[in-house]
Amino acid sequence: MARGSKDGPMVRPDSGLYGRRIMVRFENVGMRYGPGPEVLRDVTFQLDPGSFTFLTGPSGAGKSTLLKLMYLAEKPSRGLITLFGNDLATSKRSAFPPLRRRIGVVFQDFRLLAHMSAFDNVALPLRLAGAKPDDYTQDVEELLNWVGLGDRLNAVPPTLSGGEQQRVAIARAVVARPDLLLADEPTGNVDADIGQRLLRLFGELNRLGTTVLIATHDRSLIERSSARELRLVDGRLVELRQPRA
Amino acid sequence: MTARILPREKGAAPLDVVIGVMAFLATLALGASLLAQRQAESWRAGLADRITVQILLPEHETLGRTMENETEAALQILRSTDGITDVTAMSQKDAMTLVQPWLGADAMVKDLPLPQLIDAGIQPGANMNIASLTARIKAVAPDSNVDDHSHWIGRLQSLANTVIWAAYAVLALIAIATASAVSFATRAGLEAHHDIVELLHGMGAKSGFIARAFEWHYFVSTLAAAAAGAGVAALAFLLAGGLEFAGVEPVPFLPPLGLHPGELAWLLAVPVVSGLIAWATARLSVLAALREIY
Numbered sequence: 001m002a003r004g005s006k007d008g009p010m011v012r013p014d015s016g017l018y019g020r021r022i023m024v025r026f027e028n029v030g031m032r033y034g035p036g037p038e039v040l041r042d043v044t045f046q047l048d049p050g051s052f053t054f055l056t057g058p059s060g061a062g063k064s065t066l067l068k069l070m071y072l073a074e075k076p077s078r079g080l081i082t083l084f085g086n087d088l089a090t091s092k093r094s095a096f097p098p099l100r101r102r103i104g105v106v107f108q109d110f111r112l113l114a115h116m117s118a119f120d121n122v123a124l125p126l127r128l129a130g131a132k133p134d135d136y137t138q139d140v141e142e143l144l145n146w147v148g149l150g151d152r153l154n155a156v157p158p159t160l161s162g163g164e165q166q167r168v169a170i171a172r173a174v175v176a177r178p179d180l181l182l183a184d185e186p187t188g189n190v191d192a193d194i195g196q197r198l199l200r201l202f203g204e205l206n207r208l209g210t211t212v213l214i215a216t217h218d219r220s221l222i223e224r225s226s227a228r229e230l231r232l233v234d235g236r237l238v239e240l241r242q243p244r245a
Numbered sequence: 246m247t248a249r250i251l252p253r254e255k256g257a258a259p260l261d262v263v264i265g266v267m268a269f270l271a272t273l274a275l276g277a278s279l280l281a282q283r284q285a286e287s288w289r290a291g292l293a294d295r296i297t298v299q300i301l302l303p304e305h306e307t308l309g310r311t312m313e314n315e316t317e318a319a320l321q322i323l324r325s326t327d328g329i330t331d332v333t334a335m336s337q338k339d340a341m342t343l344v345q346p347w348l349g350a351d352a353m354v355k356d357l358p359l360p361q362l363i364d365a366g367i368q369p370g371a372n373m374n375i376a377s378l379t380a381r382i383k384a385v386a387p388d389s390n391v392d393d394h395s396h397w398i399g400r401l402q403s404l405a406n407t408v409i410w411a412a413y414a415v416l417a418l419i420a421i422a423t424a425s426a427v428s429f430a431t432r433a434g435l436e437a438h439h440d441i442v443e444l445l446h447g448m449g450a451k452s453g454f455i456a457r458a459f460e461w462h463y464f465v466s467t468l469a470a471a472a473a474g475a476g477v478a479a480l481a482f483l484l485a486g487g488l489e490f491a492g493v494e495p496v497p498f499l500p501p502l503g504l505h506p507g508e509l510a511w512l513l514a515v516p517v518v519s520g521l522i523a524w525a526t527a528r529l530s531v532l533a534a535l536r537e538i539y
Contacts, residue, residue: 072539096449100447103449105447111440
């Protein structure tokens with residue numbers, strides 16, 4: 001997997017330079033869309049560097065909204081969010097693109113670019129980071145091979161099945177080895193074997209230092225893991241399980 | 246080769262047709278202003294640096310005054326004046342040719358007492374005192390008048406300037422309409438590709454990266470559409486020039502419609518400027534739209 005960008009060498013958030021900085025911190029965060037009711041209420045939690053967390057909760061509990069706040073797609077109605085040591089409320093807009101490039105997101109609806117091949121979709125984060133095709137072609141091909149799409153490099157998303165599209169979306173989210181990986185129902189469209197394979201990919205990435213948060217309904221996925229579990233109920237966050245050693 | 250960020254659009258979009266038509270009109274307006282400029286210059290060159298002396302038939306020939314005597318005296322004054330380069334007395338036959346289009350050529354017209362015309366050239370840049378010259382000629386030919394064409398040149402110049410400025414105004418209006426259409430289309434394009442913009446923005450693409458994808462897209466498509474429109478207009482000017490070259494009578498009262506090669510080169514400015522307007526508008530629209538996203 002590719003690494004680094006033209007913004008300078010990437011440093012792990014838990015390395016000496018970052019000290020013991022927290023990867024993500026929410027303090028009394030509330031969120032409402034327009035004049036509607038609050039979707040999230042007084043959400044307070046933090047993700048430590050290199051942690052692996054499941055986010056669960058019923059449909060409509062606010063999981064996707066919480067993820068949107070984390071990948072800077074929405075601004076909270078109230079409360080404080082700290083990302084990679086940056087207080088978002090006081091950060092300039094120009095500071096956001098480099099922060100966003102440190103986050104990999106697997107969207108529930110994949111959000112692949114329909115006119116681009118699987119290869120070009122996966123390579124997109126590396127292009128945005130300023131890498132040249134010669135630098136990333138091999139990495140992208142290896143990653144697509146790893147997720148079982150080595151023979152579909154040039155296929156465009158409309159010709160791929162739901163499961164194949166999901167694997168392209170996951171490959172795109174992890175190709176730049178982000179510091180923070182957020183995944184919204186990443187195993188929703190794949191069979192159990194592929195689901196386990198993808199979970200191993202997330203685990204491997206986590207062992208290399210990436211902080212992972214997976215929003216899922218899949219209890220079997222959670223039960224097979226010893227990771228921390230946060231649960232959203234009616235917009236409030238409760239911690240169900242601490243990570244097992 | 247890296248993939249395009251924006252999908253390629255199939256076929257000519259309505260915007261391309263609008264831009265092509267507007268480029269056609271802009272090219273016609275630009276060509277018309279070039280023709281008007283050239284015509285104004287030829288009018289000025291044709292009349293400037295020349296004077297015409299008109300000797301009327303004396304009312305009382307009995308006093309020994311004849312038109313021939315007064316013409317000869319006026320010719321001598323003109324020839325002896327510093328700054329006059331050439332002097333020609335127009336024959337009666339030539340004078341008849343001049344009035345023929347208005348009065349016809351029958352016997353009655355031939356009996357008309359036509360004045361004697363004298364055409365004289367002035368050395369370019371010579372500081373000629375027309376009032377003094379007029380007074381000296383009037384002394385030998387009281388029923389004469391001296392015309393240095395300044396009145397006509399002024400009126401023709403202001404007519405040509407009116408035509409040129411009208412063409413510039415049409416050009417400016419078309420440029421504003423083109424910029425508005427491109428701006429509207431860019432915003433519509435942004436709306437249509439909102440998912441792409443949002444995804445790129447969310448993945449950490451800098452505003453400049455996203456704007457570049459749009460501005461290049463609209464620069465190329467506008468350049469192509471405007472080149473097609475300007476090409477048709479240039480063809481029309483070439484055709485008009487070809488007809489004149491082939492001896493087909495030009496439109497009465499209008500200057501020759503064919504453009505010279507140097508003037509045709511100016512028409513290239515229409516697609517280039519259209520493309521640049523599209524480029525700038527697309528960039529500003531995209532950056533403004535991105536500022537509205539968190």
